[in-house]
Amino acid sequence: METFDAIVVGAGVAGLTAARLLAQAGQGVLVLEARDRIGGRTWTEHADGFTTDRGASWIHGIDGNPLAQVVDAFGMRSVEFTVGSYQSHSRPIAYYGPAGERLSEEASHAFGEDIREFDSHLAATIGVSVPGSSYADAIEETLTALDWEASRAARVREFMYHRAEEQYGVSAGNLDAHGLDDDSVEGDEVVFPEGFGELAAHLAKGLDIRLDHVVTRVQWSPDGARVMCGQGGFSAAKVIVTVPIGILKSGDFEFSPALPEPLTDAIAGFEMNNFEKVFLRFPRKFWDHDVYAIRQQGDAGTWWHSWYDLTDLHGVPTLLTFAAGPSALETRGWSDGHIAESVLQALRGIYGELVETPEHVLVTNWQDDPFSRGSYAYMTPGSRTEHHDLLATPVAGVLHLAGEATWGEDPATVTAALRSGHRAAQNILGRELPFKTLSDRI
Ligand SMILES: Cc1cc2nc3c(=O)[nH]c(=O)nc-3n(C[C@H](O)[C@H](O)[C@H](O)COP(=O)(O)OP(=O)(O)OC[C@H]3O[C@@H](n4cnc5c(N)ncnc54)[C@H](O)[C@@H]3O)c2cc1C
Incomplete structure (x- = not known):
């Protein structure tokens, strides 16, 4: 049997970060990866001259974020696109009211202010919520206390529900009240014209990675x-397991002996979400110019309500929307054509006959991916924020869990994956490691 200082299970950002830091410190490291590629939930597809991030695309705030330093150190080109965290109005957004009319600048601004005001009341409600409350409970309690006029309250309620769906891929009723506590963005958000997948490629250089090893x-x-x-x-001597929560809960991945507390309790409180990307590439741009996103309010936007303009990024007219939470569950078995037609129907409610037939449609299917079983983990009602970091409690000085769900400050992100892999390597080596050495040779 081959023997190593450390084995890392999973060649996503968490695993590759940990493995690289350990290898740079002189350890003999093996990375075992189930898929026939590295990168995990960062997965850039290059096809027909187009670059598409099927998994993560955004760094959600670059200020004070070690991930921003790391991508810079690797020389990855990024562009600002600060709309990836379901912002209401920090950058230009074309809002369409329930009847399909574009909101004036004043009306959009007033709506943005409503969201800002509501958010501060919501945070206070969540701060004193009873354990087990859902995000939906907190929204309703806050709306009741504010007693706003019906249509004003309806616009804010639907925005909050859509935020839970787009940010965590789950209905607000199934998300713990604290499930969006981490939802603040420090500084600009950026995306990568050559794809987020470059990060894994850089991290992997010089590592012993065995693909197709389940x-x-x-x-x-x-x-x-x-x-x-x-x-x-x-x-x-040491093992770092970075597989997603969906795999840990699947029954296909066994620990012997079974994981101890507090890890099992923490795992039980998380679930993988339902969240898919839908990219539509068009021959011509028929939508509003100079906006980051288009949003539909009201019943017409129940499923498809937000479209992100990737034209500048992709060099061709492209919209990105999400099947998130209930819509991802409902459309799970649909063909790509069926999903595209449903999205186009919603766009026709805004742009009517101007809507073109897309030249290309790409729909992701993370829900049925056997090595993720969803896009990322969310907190079910009753789970606690500290459960994230408890997952990383070292076991017997030998076994370490890492991965997005194990980082409490900013879970469900590439930043979390990077930081959790870095923490696991530090725990094994027993000393602090700078992030900037990640770009050094092994
Ligand atoms: C559609 C989508 C959009 C997203 N958008 C963003 C975004 O814009 N910004 C952002 O910051 N984050 C985003 N995320 C989340 C981000 O991609 C993840 O949080 C991050 O990539 C997780 O990294 P990880 O290393 O923890 O896990 P993974 O990347 O999942 O790595 C785990 C690895 O383990 C492997 N594995 C699984 N089972 C086994 C097994 N049995 N044996 C061996 N190997 C196994 C997997 O194949 C995988 O390579 C998005 C995710 C998705 C899916």
């Missing part, structure tokens, strides 16, 4: 661990 069992004791997959077993 790990089924991690056997651990205070003396070390054995990691089993179809190709056989590998042993190491």
Whole structure:
């Protein structure tokens, strides 16, 4: 059996970060990856001359974010696109009212101010909410206290529901009241014209990565661990497991002995979400110019309400929208054509006959991906924010969990993946490591 200092399960950003830092420190490291590619939930598709991020696209705020330093150090080109965190009005957004009319600048501004005011009351409600309350409970309680006129309240309510759906891929009723506590963006958001996938490619350089190795069992004791997959077993003094929550909960991935508390309790409180991207490439741009996004209010926007203009990024007229939460569940078995037609129908409510037939449609399917089983994890009602970091509690000095769900400050992001991998490497080496060395050679 091959033996290593450390084995890392999963070649996503968390695993590659941990493996790179350990290898740079002189450890013998093996990375086992189930898929036939690296990057995990950062996955850039290059096809027909187009670059498409099927997984993550945004850094949600670059100020004080080590991920921003790391992508800079690797020389990755980024462009500002500060609309990826379901902002109401920090950048130009074309709002369309329930009847399909474009809102004036004053009306859009007033709506943005309503959201700002509501948010501060909502934060106070959540701060004193009883454990087990959902985000929807907190929204309703806040609306009742504010007693706003019916249509004003309706616009704010639907925005908050859509925020839970777009940010966490889950209906507000199924998300813990604290599920969006991390939802603040420090500084600009950026995206990557050459794709977020470049990050994994840089992190992977010089590492021993075995693709198509589906790990089924991690056997651990205070003396070390054995990691089993179809190709056989590998042993190491330390193991870092970075598979998504969906895999940990699937029954296809076994720990022997079973994970102890507090990890099991923490895992139980998270679920993988329902969240898909829909890219539509058109021959001509028929929508508003100089806006970051287009938003439909009211019943017409129940499923498809927000479109993001990627034209400048892709160099061709392109809109991105999301099937998020209930709409992702409902459309899960639909063909791409069926989904596109449903989205176009919603766009016709705004632009009528101007709507063109798309030349190309791409719909992701993370819900049915056997190695993620969803896009990212969310907190079910009753789970606690600190459960994220509890997941990373080292077990017997041998076993470490890392990955987006294990980082409490900004979970569900690439930043969280990077930071969690960095923490696992620090825990193993027993010393602090700077992020900037990640771009050094191994
Ligand atoms: C559609 C979508 C949009 C997103 N948008 C953004 C965004 O704009 N900004 C942002 O910051 N974040 C975004 N995210 C979230 C972000 O992509 C993730 O939080 C991050 O990439 C997770 O990294 P990770 O290393 O924790 O997990 P992963 O990237 O999932 O890495 C885990 C690895 O483990 C492998 N694996 C699974 N099971 C096994 C097994 N049994 N044996 C061996 N290997 C296994 C997987 O194949 C995978 O490569 C998005 C995600 C999706 C899907």
